[in-house]
Amino acid sequence: MSLRAPNQAAADPVEELRFAPAEQDSDGEAVWEPVAVDPSRPISQTNPPRRSPHHAQTPRATAGEVERRIAEAQLWIAQRLPLVEIRAKAGESWGVNNIKTINRYLDLARERMVEELITDRRRHQAEQIFALNECARRAMDAEQFSAAVGAFRVIAEIGGLLRAPIKPPEPRA
Structure with a gap:
């Protein structure tokens, strides 16, 4: 079930990625809140604040970073790199290891390549x-x-x- 209002059109996936950060400064860098400490525990020398042990919070990609990632994915597709190698390069270059996120960038890169081929x-x-x-x-x-x-x-x-x-x-x- 969609959380969108019935009169609101589905968002363009490229625009969704472009505007992923909640806020950006004037330079286009993401503005994000650091991981919050547990407010129920008093902080002291013997009781340090707890942080999420599973993963460190990383800032979301800015609009410029999303564009760069899509262009880089287009390059890898044009070079006909194997998917395993593309995933490894995405992890090194972007710091992204989530397969769904990488596939989303690859899908958008493929769509954009087809659009460019048709228009040009x-x-x-x-x-x-x-x-x-x-x-x-x-x-x-x-x-x-x-x-x-x-x-x-x-x-x-x-x-x-x-x-x-x-x-x-x-x-x-």
């Missing part, structure tokens, strides 16, 4: 064509002409010049 389709096509031209040039320099022809065929497909299959269908007997 022409730029991506141009980048791929440029890279394939370089590949074809190197293949020709190495006298690997079949590889060069294959690169030019893919360039033609990306550019929309080649729509039919290269080889005609084989006749059926």
